[in-house]
Every structure is written in structure tokens, then in C-alpha cells.
Amino acid sequence: MIPISLFSGKQIALFGLGHSGLITAHALISGGADVIAFDDNYTVVEKASKLGIPIGNLRDIHWQDVSALVLTPGVPLTHPHPHWSVEYAGRAGVEVIGDIELFYRQMLAEKSTVPVVAITGTNGKSTTTALIAHILSVRGWDVQMGGNIGRAVLDLAPPSLGSIDQVYIIECSSYQIDLAPSLRPNVGVLLNLSTDHIDRHGTIENYVAVKEQLVKKSDIAIISIDSDSCRKIANAIALSSKSLLTIGEHKDAHYNYESPYIWDQKGRRIADLSNIGSLRGKHNMQNAAAAIAVCQSLGVSKVEIQIAMISFSGLSHRLEQVRLLDGVLFVNDSKATNADAAAAALSSFENVFWIAGGMIKDIGISATLLRSLSHVEKAYLIGKDAKLFSVQLGDKVPYEISNTLKEAVNHAAWDARQLGKSPVVLLSPAAASFDQFSNFEERGESFKNAVKALDPLDDLR
Numbered sequence: 001m002i003p004i005s006l007f008s009g010k011q012i013a014l015f016g017l018g019h020s021g022l023i024t025a026h027a028l029i030s031g032g033a034d035v036i037a038f039d040d041n042y043t044v045v046e047k048a049s050k051l052g053i054p055i056g057n058l059r060d061i062h063w064q065d066v067s068a069l070v071l072t073p074g075v076p077l078t079h080p081h082p083h084w085s086v087e088y089a090g091r092a093g094v095e096v097i098g099d100i101e102l103f104y105r106q107m108l109a110e111k112s113t114v115p116v117v118a119i120t121g122t123n124g125k126s127t128t129t130a131l132i133a134h135i136l137s138v139r140g141w142d143v144q145m146g147g148n149i150g151r152a153v154l155d156l157a158p159p160s161l162g163s164i165d166q167v168y169i170i171e172c173s174s175y176q177i178d179l180a181p182s183l184r185p186n187v188g189v190l191l192n193l194s195t196d197h198i199d200r201h202g203t204i205e206n207y208v209a210v211k212e213q214l215v216k217k218s219d220i221a222i223i224s225i226d227s228d229s230c231r232k233i234a235n236a237i238a239l240s241s242k243s244l245l246t247i248g249e250h251k252d253a254h255y256n257y258e259s260p261y262i263w264d265q266k267g268r269r270i271a272d273l274s275n276i277g278s279l280r281g282k283h284n285m286q287n288a289a290a291a292i293a294v295c296q297s298l299g300v301s302k303v304e305i306q307i308a309m310i311s312f313s314g315l316s317h318r319l320e321q322v323r324l325l326d327g328v329l330f331v332n333d334s335k336a337t338n339a340d341a342a343a344a345a346l347s348s349f350e351n352v353f354w355i356a357g358g359m360i361k362d363i364g365i366s367a368t369l370l371r372s373l374s375h376v377e378k379a380y381l382i383g384k385d386a387k388l389f390s391v392q393l394g395d396k397v398p399y400e401i402s403n404t405l406k407e408a409v410n411h412a413a414w415d416a417r418q419l420g421k422s423p424v425v426l427l428s429p430a431a432a433s434f435d436q437f438s439n440f441e442e443r444g445e446s447f448k449n450a451v452k453a454l455d456p457l458d459d460l461r
Contacts, residue, residue, distance in 0.1 A: 016072020121191025188218025
């Protein structure tokens with residue numbers, strides 16, 4: 001854990017007592033802060049109290065005595081309206097920050113020279129973060145990976161004084177960036193931008209502006225230029241004194257790619273992704289190019305990068321190859337909670353029997369996703385918005401509405417077997433999971449369990 005000593009002897013209000021909130025409270029307390037914590041969920045409040053965290057209703061405290069409100073990223077800062085704790089803080093002129101802000105301010109206070117790499121984007125953040133961490137770990141670095149990828153940033157090891165081989169690799173969601181105004185990474189990565197989280201940012205322009213802040217403040221900005229919005233950000237940064245590296249399919253990018261190779265701007269081949277199943281698909285070419293740009297900026301050679309990538313196993317719920325049964329490949333891409341992510345997954349395979357559905361985000365099936373339907377043999381629609389998905393699909397591909405995910409797996413497995421030409425049963429929902437599951441991880445595990453329970457396919461019906 002990284003103790004936060006910046007607020008030693010000062011009162012800090014903390015709202016949100018999930019996993020990262022508990023870690024943050026302990027980090028502040030260990031650094032000498034006077035913490036008062038609260039949550040709208042009584043169960044987690046009770047749990048935190050038993051763990052020794054001071055609890056108090058933030059509606060009843062003297063806000064003029066508070067130095068900062070530390071807010072969990074899952075709580076609204078601005079939209080659809082500020083959380084009540086944010087409103088209380090605002091009326092008292094108290095700053096509202098998050099755990100990544102605490103982490104970075106502590107790094108500055110300690111004059112740490114350990115590099116900080118921060119990765120953001122609508123899709124691909126976790127894979128890119130994990131790939132960077134994997135490459136540097138294989139090289140022998142002390143890699144501290146956290147943030148939105150799962151491990152709270154303050155749960156990482158403190159910076160080592162004088163270490164030349166330690167590095168922080170931090171995945172940042174837009175919510176976390178919004179709460180980290182001081183964050184200025186040594187290397188910042190922007191992978192892509194598409195419509196997402198509008199409920200929390202109000203407009204797509206606000207969402208883009210938040211993501212842009214990360215790379216604008218980075219010493220080295222690494223940006224994909226495959227979309228107009230990202231290219232616009234890259235062009236603006238190119239006019240500043242910041243160091244800029246671009247990635248993309250275009251030859252003018254510093255790191256460009258055409259499957260299965262990644263090239264530099266001079267046409268020299270840097271990496272070969274053929275036969276790396278965990279990096280299948282064009283979207284993973286983008287992820288790999290970004291990871292390579294980061295690692296080369298930190299002094300890793302292309303030979304070291306290539307060797308490390310070969311052993312990269314990928315992440316759960318992101319094009320995760322679950323099982324090959326009777327010639328049918330079953331792939332878990334439950335993390336694909338929006339249309340663009342699902343489109344990338346569909347484009348990575350041929351002869352797809354596609355399981356989709358849940359709670360539609362924004363527009364549901366986008367134009368990008370519609371263009372990827374040529375890879376689909378049949379769709380199996382699940383969840384709350386299955387009928388809305390069916391309307392959007394129309395007659396573009398055959399589909400059926402399945403009552404449960406297990407039913408969809410069974411039917412897709414049966415139909416895939418009949419095709420007989422390297423079929424793929426792919427869970428890539430293009431929707432949120434909260435109608436049927438607690439999160440995308442639970443949905444993915446349910447898919448994997450259904451796949452593992454399959455008998456020889458001739459016996460499924």
C-alpha cells in the first residue's frame with residue numbers, strides 16, 4: 001500500500017466504501033489523515049466500520065474543516081447531476097478528488113522519479129495496460145499495475161528510492177481522469193474514442209475533453225489517429241512542445257500496422273503478431289502498437305518486445321479462448337459492453353455464431369457493428385433488450401431470442417457444429433450486463449461454465 005501523508009493532521013471526507021474506497025481510507029489513515037468516511041449503502045458502511053475506518057454521515061459534518069472530499073470513481077461528479085456529497089463539498093469550496101490524484105500528488109511530494117504510464121480510451125485499455133506490464137515484467141522491471149484494470153492504485157507498492165527498474169502502469173477510466181486534475185504521466189496513451197458513458201459526462205464533447213486531458217498533460221503522448229476525434233487531439237498536441245508518437249493504420253503514423261505486422265514510419269518491421277492468439281484482430285493490432293510505442297519510449301528493444309509478446313496470454317473476458325470442442329472454438333468477450341468493442345471482436349473471426357444482448361448502451365447496434373455482420377452466421381439474443389436488438393438486426397442476419405445465456409450457448413454450439421468450417425461461438429454482447437448479472441465478469445464466467453458443461457455436440461438437443 002502507498003501511504004498518503006499529504007493530508008497528515010487534516011480532515012478528509014471520503015465517499016464510497018467499495019474495494020478501492022477501503023484501500024484509499026487505509027492509505028490516508030496510515031499517512032496521518034483524520035478520515036471521515038461514508039456510503040449510501042449501509043452494508044458497506046457497516047463492513048468499513050468493522051475494519052476500523054471512522055464513519056460519519058457527511059451531511060452532518062462541518063465542511064469548513066474539511067481539506068478535501070475523496071470520491072470513488074463510480075459516484076457521479078457532474079452528470080446526470082452531482083452526488084449530494086459533491087454538492088456539500090462545492091458549497092463549502094472543498095476540492096473533490098480521487099485515489100489516482102492522491103497517488104500522483106504523493107509521488108510529486110516524494111520527488112519520485114519512477115515513471116508513470118497512464119492508458120485510456122473507450123476500448124482496449126485493459127489489454128494494452130496488461131500487455132505493457134507483461135513486456136516490462138519479462139524484461140525484468142518491477143512493474144506496478146493498477147487503476148481501472150482491477151487493483152486499486154493505492155494498493156500498489158510504494159515507489160522505491162533510487163530504483164531504475166520500477167514503473168507504474170495505470171489504466172484510467174474517464175471517471176478517474178475527471179478526479180485527477182494534477183495527473184501528468186511520463187507517458188500517456190489514448191487508444192480510441194467512441195460514444196460511451198454519456199450518462200456520466202452529459203455530452204460526447206465532455207467525454208472527449210476528459211480523455212484528452214490525460215495525453216495533453218503527458219510528457220510523451222501516444223495517440224491512435226484512426227478516428228477523426230483522436231487525430232484532432234494529436235494535431236493539437238503536435239503544435240505544442242509535447243513529444244508525440246502516433247499509431248494507426250495510416251502510413252503517416254509513427255507505428256502503423258497491417259495484419260499481422262507492425263511497422264515504424266520508415267517502413268521497418270517492428271513486430272509480428274501472427275500466431276499470437278491473445279492478440280487476434282485489428283483492434284489488438286492497435287493495442288499492440290500502443291504497447292510497443294510505450295515500451296520503446298522506455299528503452300525496450302524490438303527484439304525484447306517480440307519475445308515477450310509471444311508469451312502474452314491475454315485477459316479474461318477479452319477475446320478469451322475458452323475451449324475448442326469438436327472443431328468449434330468458444331470465445332468469451334464479455335468485456336465488449338458497447339457496439340464498437342463487439343464490432344472489433346466480430347471482425348476478428350469468420351463463421352461466427354454470435355451471442356449478444358443485455359442492456360443496450362446508447363444506440364445499441366452501431367453502423368460500425370452493422371458492417372461487421374458479414375462475419376456472422378447467426379445471432380443469439382439475450383437479456384432485457386433482446387427484442388430491441390432483433391429490431392435493429394432486422395433481416396441482416398438470422399437470429400433467435402434465447403431465454404438464458406446457457407440456452408444461447410447450447411443452441412449456438414449445436415448450430416456451429418452443423419456448419420463444419422472452423423466455426424466460432426462468440427459471446428460479445430455489445431451491451432451492459434446489469435439486467436442479468438452483477439457485472440461483465442460474472443456474465444463471462446457464466447458463459448465459460450456453460451461452455452465447459454457441454455457434452456459432445458451431437459447430444460445437445
